[in-house]
Amino acid sequence: MQEHQEAMLKSLVAVAWADGRMEGEEHEVIEALLSAFEVQGEDADKIREFAKEPRTLADVPLTDLSAEDRRALLQHALILTFIDGSQSEQEKQILQDLVVKLRVPSEEATELLAAAEIRARRLLELL
Numbered sequence: 001m002q003e004h005q006e007a008m009l010k011s012l013v014a015v016a017w018a019d020g021r022m023e024g025e026e027h028e029v030i031e032a033l034l035s036a037f038e039v040q041g042e043d044a045d046k047i048r049e050f051a052k053e054p055r056t057l058a059d060v061p062l063t064d065l066s067a068e069d070r071r072a073l074l075q076h077a078l079i080l081t082f083i084d085g086s087q088s089e090q091e092k093q094i095l096q097d098l099v100v101k102l103r104v105p106s107e108e109a110t111e112l113l114a115a116a117e118i119r120a121r122r123l124l125e126l127l
Helices: 003-016 025-036 041-051 067-081 089-102 106-126
Strands: none
Touching: 003 025, 003 041, 003 067, 003 089, 025 041, 025 067, 041 089, 067 089, 089 106
């Protein structure tokens, strides 16, 4: 697993824990991301182990992410916050914290999050 993949996956685990719980749908998303990133074996087990306990953005090495990765992470994070059908206040807050930590300009972040929310709502309709 490359460093940027690990940072993205761990960040998404922290987002999944934002509301204080990680439930079935969120586990499924983490598994889907492991598959999408082609992370297997010990590397996948490392992420699964990391996901067993509550995590925050402070637990994640975001310096390993390129500018493009940071923007992709922000969009993936928003979609993950909708996976259980609604977005909690804690999830909204972690997205704002993520914007700051990723150093994505506010105007650009607003556009990225709006586009990701449209995709998330369309995905919800398919579930």
